[in-house]
Amino acid sequence: MCPMAADRRSSWLKGVLDLLVLSCLTDGESYGYEIAKALAEAGLGEIKGGTLYPVLNRLEQAGLVEAEFRAAERGPGRRYYRLTDAGRTRLTDEGAAWTEFHRAVETRLHAGGTAP
Amino acid sequence: MTTDAYFAELTEALRAAGVPEEQIGRTTDELRGHLAETGTSPEEEFGPAARLAEGLGGLAPAPGEPDGAAEHWTWTADLFNDRRMLAVHGDQGWEVESLDALGRFVCRRAPGVALAWEYRREVIKGGRRTRVLDELEPEGWEPCGEWLVYGYFKRPKAATDGPAGARPSVPATPGKWLFLSRRGKALLGAWFVVVSLAYFALGLPGYAVVFIALGSAVTAALTAKLETDRGRVEATRGK
Numbered sequence: 001m002c003p004m005a006a007d008r009r010s011s012w013l014k015g016v017l018d019l020l021v022l023s024c025l026t027d028g029e030s031y032g033y034e035i036a037k038a039l040a041e042a043g044l045g046e047i048k049g050g051t052l053y054p055v056l057n058r059l060e061q062a063g064l065v066e067a068e069f070r071a072a073e074r075g076p077g078r079r080y081y082r083l084t085d086a087g088r089t090r091l092t093d094e095g096a097a098w099t100e101f102h103r104a105v106e107t108r109l110h111a112g113g114t115a116p
Numbered sequence: 117m118t119t120d121a122y123f124a125e126l127t128e129a130l131r132a133a134g135v136p137e138e139q140i141g142r143t144t145d146e147l148r149g150h151l152a153e154t155g156t157s158p159e160e161e162f163g164p165a166a167r168l169a170e171g172l173g174g175l176a177p178a179p180g181e182p183d184g185a186a187e188h189w190t191w192t193a194d195l196f197n198d199r200r201m202l203a204v205h206g207d208q209g210w211e212v213e214s215l216d217a218l219g220r221f222v223c224r225r226a227p228g229v230a231l232a233w234e235y236r237r238e239v240i241k242g243g244r245r246t247r248v249l250d251e252l253e254p255e256g257w258e259p260c261g262e263w264l265v266y267g268y269f270k271r272p273k274a275a276t277d278g279p280a281g282a283r284p285s286v287p288a289t290p291g292k293w294l295f296l297s298r299r300g301k302a303l304l305g306a307w308f309v310v311v312s313l314a315y316f317a318l319g320l321p322g323y324a325v326v327f328i329a330l331g332s333a334v335t336a337a338l339t340a341k342l343e344t345d346r347g348r349v350e351a352t353r354g355k
Contacts (some may be wrong), residue, residue: 032146033153049150050162053143054171057219069142079142 009045016098021055022051022064022083022091029082032056056081063088117254119151122158124257125165132274133173133231143172164256166272170231191293192220194300195266199237201295202268206233209286212270215261220293221268222261225286232273235260240267307331 013020020042024035035056036047059065065089071077083091117125123144130140147162156159162168189210193201202212202221210223211233236257238248248267249259257269296304310331 032150048161048163049147049154050168050171052145053150053162056169057143057172076145076152081148103135113140 013044015049017051017055018059019046019091019098021052021059022087023095025065025081025083025087026091029080031078031080033078035081059087063087067100117159119148119158122162122165123148126169129166129169129272129274130173132272133169135169135173140287159254164253164258164271166256167272169274187225187289189223189225189289189293190216190220191223191290191295192218193295194297194303196299197295197297199235199298202235202237205290206235206270206273209233212260212268215234215263215268221262225289233270234273235271236269237266238269239265241265 014037020039021035024030024038030038032049032052036049036052039045056065056067060067060081061082065081066084067079068080069077069079126147127140127144130143131137135143146159151158151161158165190203191201192198205221205223206212207226209232211221211225211231212221212235214222216222236252238244238252240248240262244264245267252269256271258271259267260270261268
């Protein structure tokens, strides 16, 4: 990815990364590296640990996720995150608001002559 | 920097931000686990330890969120005084976010326990930018603005001072915005006299403008040359 495209993507992600991280936990618990991998596989680009862990920390402080550290048989342990009820509600509400915003952008862009 | 040194720096910076020991231990274990899976170096994956600590210590505002609780202040100083005043204000928790079009330092101060900041100024024009960035970034310095030939860099003091880098109580926002050195005031005075003489003797405002422009260019070029020469001497000594 060229640096300009990466900058653009990073700027777009700023408003929605918290929601995307929450969305990675809807099917059950997960940990940092796995969340980063899921986001990359979804086409959202590489999310570095320096960006991801402050987000997870903030979500935990806000009570939207809860975490538990589990030791592994081999290698370092992992901290598993899962959605709280408040996190699930936030994801539903803000997800709907984001979709509405996204639709407005799409409508405007198409009305402005940009090909879909 | 080794992985252990990185985590030692991160631990100190988190302590300085008031993060409880138990949480620091959990966080560093988690980050070490992440590195074991990515195989990357800590700097590459997490960026400078001091900056990561800000994000993990709850001091940095969430990206894109309003930052209403923070204080904001814009000020400036002449080139003879800027480094001294940056040191004074950085010590009072003021973080330079950028330099505006007029060359003023646009600052914010986080609510609660403020981090003290240290600053440095380097000549970055004339092909020096990449080398300066390569030298400073691994030490945790981050660019925070440019003016003429100069680049300004910031680093939280927690990166070097540990817990002593935090300021639980700080003085109120200064009422002043202009900090001129004695030399700056003298030069400004002399300059005013020269311009006034030019204006009255030559009678044409156009001449005064030419004098101002010429004088500013010569002063800036001379200062930059002195700084560049000093940088070269220091670089030669370092070899």
